Amino acid sequence: MSIEPGCQFASDNTAGICPEAMSAMIQANQASARPYGEDPWSKRATALIRDLFEVDCQVFFTFNGTAANALALSTMCQSHHSVLAHQWSHVETDECGAPEFFCNGSKILLVPGAHGRVDGEMVAEIAGSRTDVHFPKAKAVSVTQSTEVGTVYDLDSLQCIGESARQCNLNYHMDGARFANAIATLGVAPSEVTWKRGVDVLCLGGTKNGMAVGDCVVFFNHDLGQEFEYRCKQAGQLASKMRFLSAPWVGLLTDHVWLNNAKHANRMAKTLASGLEALGVRIAAPVESNAIFADLSPKQTAAMRQRGWIFYEFDGIGTPRLMCSWKTTEEEIDAFLADCKNAVQASMVEQQERSCD
Numbered sequence: 001m002s003i004e005p006g007c008q009f010a011s012d013n014t015a016g017i018c019p020e021a022m023s024a025m026i027q028a029n030q031a032s033a034r035p036y037g038e039d040p041w042s043k044r045a046t047a048l049i050r051d052l053f054e055v056d057c058q059v060f061f062t063f064n065g066t067a068a069n070a071l072a073l074s075t076m077c078q079s080h081h082s083v084l085a086h087q088w089s090h091v092e093t094d095e096c097g098a099p100e101f102f103c104n105g106s107k108i109l110l111v112p113g114a115h116g117r118v119d120g121e122m123v124a125e126i127a128g129s130r131t132d133v134h135f136p137k138a139k140a141v142s143v144t145q146s147t148e149v150g151t152v153y154d155l156d157s158l159q160c161i162g163e164s165a166r167q168c169n170l171n172y173h174m175d176g177a178r179f180a181n182a183i184a185t186l187g188v189a190p191s192e193v194t195w196k197r198g199v200d201v202l203c204l205g206g207t208k209n210g211m212a213v214g215d216c217v218v219f220f221n222h223d224l225g226q227e228f229e230y231r232c233k234q235a236g237q238l239a240s241k242m243r244f245l246s247a248p249w250v251g252l253l254t255d256h257v258w259l260n261n262a263k264h265a266n267r268m269a270k271t272l273a274s275g276l277e278a279l280g281v282r283i284a285a286p287v288e289s290n291a292i293f294a295d296l297s298p299k300q301t302a303a304m305r306q307r308g309w310i311f312y313e314f315d316g317i318g319t320p321r322l323m324c325s326w327k328t329t330e331e332e333i334d335a336f337l338a339d340c341k342n343a344v345q346a347s348m349v350e351q352q353e354r355s356c357d
Ligand SMILES: *Cc1c(COP(=O)(O)O)cnc(C)c1O
Pocket: 063, 064, 065, 066, 067, 090, 091, 144, 147, 148, 175, 177, 178, 207, 208
């Protein structure tokens, strides 16, 4: 089957629903079930998430990651507080102020750090830099695992951030929209990356991992999780037919589907990146999960778009961003690389002609 250029690499949410998540949805559709999470699927999914993290955590299902992040942060911060996060973080750049809104006005304080990762030392420095009444009190730190630019925090850097958080009395939030991709890279147990490093709350992404819709909020710190169902309901995030948000988790968490989906996406990203490098295209950020930043020239970018490929530029890195998913195939990669080869050669020919003039 020949590949039509399209939005395959625009994001990992352009892919559909993976078969295992779909099949769980279909099974959940067979019988009637009690609403608002009182159904067997929600109970089973919660049990599987507790098994996955090897701890008695509290689990809440939301429709999307923006709500998960904003509501998780709202358990930590009042209006006069602040959240430390990377300048490229989704909570800062892609949530339309939802964290500030649900925290009733908390400010996000930007933390620098290489390759999209918050620097643990800077967390302590920034949190400690202003403690006077005229500045919002630092109350939380948020990290994204894997990051918006496809890098991954290793255990030591998570530990370092956790220590800064403890020292400065900050709650520790993790945006795990692509948590599975980070675990696939690190090859460690999920507990090692979260509560064992001091993380209080994880927003665990299902959508980009292969579900139709749905992320969940996992509280390792039970105090923060108190009355969270009320926050979900008030924010319009309590699904009445909750089994259709939770059943896909059962599909993903059975037989390591979640991890295999992520491993596949990461492997495809490596393949695409090395193919691009072989064409002489510089890769502008370390490929540690399923994102690739390809330093195509404006001419090459335009030629690829002209051909029909849809992808976005990412402000932070300043190059086109390509994402792989559970669904990406080698044929799609070959098709993209073949067009890219033409675009690169065309721009080389043009350069040569110009230098001959
Ligand atoms: C996709 C994503 C989210 C969630 O976005 P929604 O569109 O609200 O589901 C959160 N954080 C990061 C880093 C993401 O990439």
